[in-house]
Amino acid sequence: MTLELFSQYIFAGITYGIIYAIVAIGFNIIYNTTGIINFAQGEFVMLGGMTAISFNHYLPLPLAIICAVLVTMLIGALIEIAFIRWLESPSVLRMIIITIGLSIIIREMALHVWGDSVRALPYFSGNVVSSITIMGASISPQVLWVLAVCSLMVILLSLFFKFTSLGKEMQACAANRLAATLCGINAKNMVTFSFMLSAALGAVAGCVVSPITSSQYDMGTGLAIKGFTVAVLGGLGNSMAAVAAGLLLGIIEAFSIAVGFPLAFQDAIAISLLLLILFVRPHGLFGNKEAARLKEF
Amino acid sequence: MLKIRNLESGYGKLRVLKKISMHVDAGEIVTLIGANGAGKTTLLSTIAGLSRASGGDIVLFDQNLKSSAPQEIVKAGCSLVPEGRQVFATMRVEDNLILGGYVQYQRSKGYCQSAELAAIYDIFPVLKERRDQLAGTLSGGEQQMLAMGRALMAGPKLIMMDEPSTGLAPLIVRDIFQIILHLREAGNTVLLVEQNAKSALAIADRGYVLETGKIILQGPAADLLGNTDVQRAYLGRDVDAATATCDI
Numbered sequence: 001m002t003l004e005l006f007s008q009y010i011f012a013g014i015t016y017g018i019i020y021a022i023v024a025i026g027f028n029i030i031y032n033t034t035g036i037i038n039f040a041q042g043e044f045v046m047l048g049g050m051t052a053i054s055f056n057h058y059l060p061l062p063l064a065i066i067c068a069v070l071v072t073m074l075i076g077a078l079i080e081i082a083f084i085r086w087l088e089s090p091s092v093l094r095m096i097i098i099t100i101g102l103s104i105i106i107r108e109m110a111l112h113v114w115g116d117s118v119r120a121l122p123y124f125s126g127n128v129v130s131s132i133t134i135m136g137a138s139i140s141p142q143v144l145w146v147l148a149v150c151s152l153m154v155i156l157l158s159l160f161f162k163f164t165s166l167g168k169e170m171q172a173c174a175a176n177r178l179a180a181t182l183c184g185i186n187a188k189n190m191v192t193f194s195f196m197l198s199a200a201l202g203a204v205a206g207c208v209v210s211p212i213t214s215s216q217y218d219m220g221t222g223l224a225i226k227g228f229t230v231a232v233l234g235g236l237g238n239s240m241a242a243v244a245a246g247l248l249l250g251i252i253e254a255f256s257i258a259v260g261f262p263l264a265f266q267d268a269i270a271i272s273l274l275l276l277i278l279f280v281r282p283h284g285l286f287g288n289k290e291a292a293r294l295k296e297f
Numbered sequence: 298m299l300k301i302r303n304l305e306s307g308y309g310k311l312r313v314l315k316k317i318s319m320h321v322d323a324g325e326i327v328t329l330i331g332a333n334g335a336g337k338t339t340l341l342s343t344i345a346g347l348s349r350a351s352g353g354d355i356v357l358f359d360q361n362l363k364s365s366a367p368q369e370i371v372k373a374g375c376s377l378v379p380e381g382r383q384v385f386a387t388m389r390v391e392d393n394l395i396l397g398g399y400v401q402y403q404r405s406k407g408y409c410q411s412a413e414l415a416a417i418y419d420i421f422p423v424l425k426e427r428r429d430q431l432a433g434t435l436s437g438g439e440q441q442m443l444a445m446g447r448a449l450m451a452g453p454k455l456i457m458m459d460e461p462s463t464g465l466a467p468l469i470v471r472d473i474f475q476i477i478l479h480l481r482e483a484g485n486t487v488l489l490v491e492q493n494a495k496s497a498l499a500i501a502d503r504g505y506v507l508e509t510g511k512i513i514l515q516g517p518a519a520d521l522l523g524n525t526d527v528q529r530a531y532l533g534r535d536v537d538a539a540t541a542t543c544d545i
């Protein structure tokens with residue numbers, strides 16, 4: 001394999017990988033504050049992309065994206081308020097069924113609103129054919145947008161949890177919900193915030209990838225599976241490890257094509273990896289058993 | 298300060314507290330003793346709003362708190378140091394304390410965090426040494442002090458403590474009780490739940506004895522210490538040991 005081809009695959013891998021990582025971080029944020037795996041996480045990505053495309057008919061692109069993110073956050077908040085908030089200590093199974101049900105409802109509603117056509121946002125800069133050469137690989141400027149925006153989100157997020165008071169309060173809920181309540185923190189509101197934050201992350205990711213991967217009403221399911229794999233791979237609840245795990249999965253997928261693995265089976269890689277991890281290292285690649293119980297963002 | 302009348306509470310169909318009435322006056326240390334499963338923790342959780350009361354009243358400063366959310370009760374000036382410490386294990390000691398002050402900086406703009414922290418570090422110098430350490434890595438005694446410090450950061454008028462001495466070496470227990478006495482001198486009011494009935498009664502002004510969800514005895518701590526029923530049930534070993542030596 002030539003160096004050019006190699007870096008081409010690497011770039012393809014990290015582009016998808018960082019999207020998986022963002023979806024995984026979305027899982028982690030909600031998991032940390034509630035202990036729930038929100039299987040509707042992929043739908044946030046879809047909603048972000050699709051609403052941005054609709055808004056883009058009337059608004060300039062940046063404004064359309066901002067509106068789409070706000071709408072998705074609102075939907076995230078409404079979901080939490082309507083379906084999660086009033087449950088008193090629900091069982092994990094019940095939560096899983098609720099979030100899977102929600103993802104189906106959102107998908108069907110999206111089908112109703114947008115139909116099953118494949119749409120895409122315009123390229124943020126340049127167009128389909130413009131490309132930049134880096135290390136011999138010619139890549140679309142949109143790839144750089146994806147990498148820049150997603151990395152920025154990861155950085156801002158870790159700053160948010162480290163330095164803002166709201167971030168610390170959410171972290172406190174994650175660390176010990178009972179104690180957070182006894183400090184006077186309204187844990188229920190923190191859960192709503194965590195849904196809004198996850199929705200926003202998903203929506204931004206959905207917007208930046210839309211020009212490359214296109215958006216469709218059912219894109220969320222696949223992303224949710226990949227994102228969940230990555231979250232488990234990194235160790236549930238650990239967002240920095242999710243970034244590493246996401247890049248790993250993206251690169252594995254890219255190189256599986258390179259070595260002639262059939263494209264149709266690409267999704268099987270993530271699922272096999274997920275099963276393997278669950279059998280061998282259920283606490284994740286980067287976690288240890290003790291740390292698996294100490295949740296951290 | 299705190300008045301409880303005919304309080305009933307439990308978990309689902311299980312009734313744990315059966316018409317409990319008690320009160321705590323300002324500046325007092327009141328201790329609540331009772332065997333395992335008597336309902337001590339349930340009583341404190343119900344006062345703190347973590348469990349719902351099914352009947353009766355909880356009045357703090359003429360404010361009925363029976364159906365208030367936990368965060369409103371903290372705001373009203375009543376903090377709980379929960380059983381088992383419950384520190385934020387993955388966060389720094391100082392962040393734990395800062396979060397304890399959450400209701401204070403919500404309440405007023407004039408809140409001075411560094412002064413409050415300094416006051417807590419004065420009471421618990423060991424926390425100052427460990428301020429950057431993760432709370433989960435503290436020793437049991439230090440975690441207990443952190444839990445107390447965190448509750449104090451909320452500026453409570455009434456502080457409730459659930460078995461602060463559990464699992465601690467006698468020397469540390471003495472420190473903890475010393476600090477509770479110090480808190481009273483500083484004007485705080487303390488409701489102390491203890492298994493360690495002897496030490497608790499030794500520092501308390503008054504005490505209540507809880508048995509299977511009912512208050513069966515109450516009175517000045519000194520009277521309870523001298524009460525033969527209490528001695529037999531909760532200070533049991535001491536009495537037996539004393540008689541045993543007499544027999545010889």
Ligand SMILES: Nc1ncnc2c1ncn2[C@@H]1O[C@H](COP(=O)(O)OP(=O)(O)OP(=O)(O)O)[C@@H](O)[C@H]1O
Pocket residue numbers: 308311313331332333334335336337338339340380492
């Ligand atoms: N979350 C719960 N769900 C159901 N029952 C509970 C719960 N917590 C406590 N109980 C029951 O309520 C009763 C009183 O428990 P509680 O924890 O108040 O006792 P306690 O006096 O604090 O005991 P200990 O000294 O062991 O801490 C017990 O019979 C216990 O089994």
Ligand SMILES: [Mg+2]
Pocket residue numbers: 337338339380459
């Ligand atoms: Mg108890």
